[in-house]
Amino acid sequence: MAQLFDTHCHFPQARYKKPVDVLLADARVAGVSLFLDIGTSLKDNKRAIEMAELYPDVYASVGIYPHDDRNYSAEALEQKLEDFLKQSEKIKAIGECGIDSPSPRQGGASDERDTSNYGRTIEQQIELLDMQMRLAIRHNMPIVVHNRGGEDAILILLEKYVSQGLRGVMHCFTQKWEYAQKILEYGFYLAFGGIITYPSGENVLETVQKAPLDRILIETDAPWLVPEPMRSQDRNMPNEPRYIVIIAQKIAQTRGIGYDEIARITYENGKRLFTIGERRDS
Ligand SMILES: [Zn+2]
Numbered sequence: 001m002a003q004l005f006d007t008h009c010h011f012p013q014a015r016y017k018k019p020v021d022v023l024l025a026d027a028r029v030a031g032v033s034l035f036l037d038i039g040t041s042l043k044d045n046k047r048a049i050e051m052a053e054l055y056p057d058v059y060a061s062v063g064i065y066p067h068d069d070r071n072y073s074a075e076a077l078e079q080k081l082e083d084f085l086k087q088s089e090k091i092k093a094i095g096e097c098g099i100d101s102p103s104p105r106q107g108g109a110s111d112e113r114d115t116s117n118y119g120r121t122i123e124q125q126i127e128l129l130d131m132q133m134r135l136a137i138r139h140n141m142p143i144v145v146h147n148r149g150g151e152d153a154i155l156i157l158l159e160k161y162v163s164q165g166l167r168g169v170m171h172c173f174t175q176k177w178e179y180a181q182k183i184l185e186y187g188f189y190l191a192f193g194g195i196i197t198y199p200s201g202e203n204v205l206e207t208v209q210k211a212p213l214d215r216i217l218i219e220t221d222a223p224w225l226v227p228e229p230m231r232s233q234d235r236n237m238p239n240e241p242r243y244i245v246i247i248a249q250k251i252a253q254t255r256g257i258g259y260d261e262i263a264r265i266t267y268e269n270g271k272r273l274f275t276i277g278e279r280r281d282s
Helices: 020-029 042-054 074-085 122-138 151-164 177-185 199-210 241-255 259-273
Strands: 004-009 032-038 058-062 091-100 143-148 168-170 189-192 216-218
Touching: 004 216, 004 241, 004 259, 020 032, 020 241, 032 042, 032 091, 032 241, 032 259, 042 058, 042 074, 058 074, 074 091, 074 122, 091 122, 091 151, 091 168, 122 143, 122 151, 143 151, 151 177, 177 189, 177 199, 189 199, 189 241, 199 241, 216 241, 216 259, 241 259
Parallel strands: 004 032, 032 058, 058 091, 091 143, 143 168, 168 189, 189 216
Antiparallel strands: none
16 A cells, blocks of 8 residues: 655644544554654644654654744744754654734634734744744754745745755645745745645645646645545544545646555655654754
């Protein structure tokens, strides 16, 4: 069976209706053999590291989401992230970090973030992202970037840091091909998730079709962004890593390439970007 790498998922038990070890077991049955558990806050990073230490096929990323841990300065958070990086060899990336503009996405479905938590200004978000990009360069680790309404700010930061060795992925890519091309020029990867199965995600399909195959990743963003058709059937269900199969199928269908081939390529891409199987050199 084709192996799959869910390069972006979150495993806080409280968000799921079944135990996390059952979630993992169900995903493995579907062919998922690598998971990157993405931390979003101080508390959540600790949780992600614990998961990675517990399960051989789970790796962790540590970062601060644009609106989390607002009581700390960027410098204080930088020190905290440095401390996390010492805790596990299985931390393979910095993130989730990025820009999340204060206007919430339309929809109101279960995959929406709780926007009552919004609060950092764009300037503060840029400062926080800038710090995490420098951290990633210093540790020679890829960065996992969240982008909602931060298109221009992110391009400015990539222009500043890619020449210094910054590499990474634009997670949950939803922009048009024109923007994708700019990101690809900086050497970044594009990760596709549930949104490419939504009617509202149709404008992403041109990018799904045209992006170089060696630069695409697949992800669920579980427990968020349940793919269709399940999303319409039950708006309250959490997403699960096993549904990564649907994302791979959608990409295969959009590009006219076999499912096994998409699984194999995205698996290799993920292992390469996140240096799975290699020792961290910092
Ligand atoms: Zn996420």
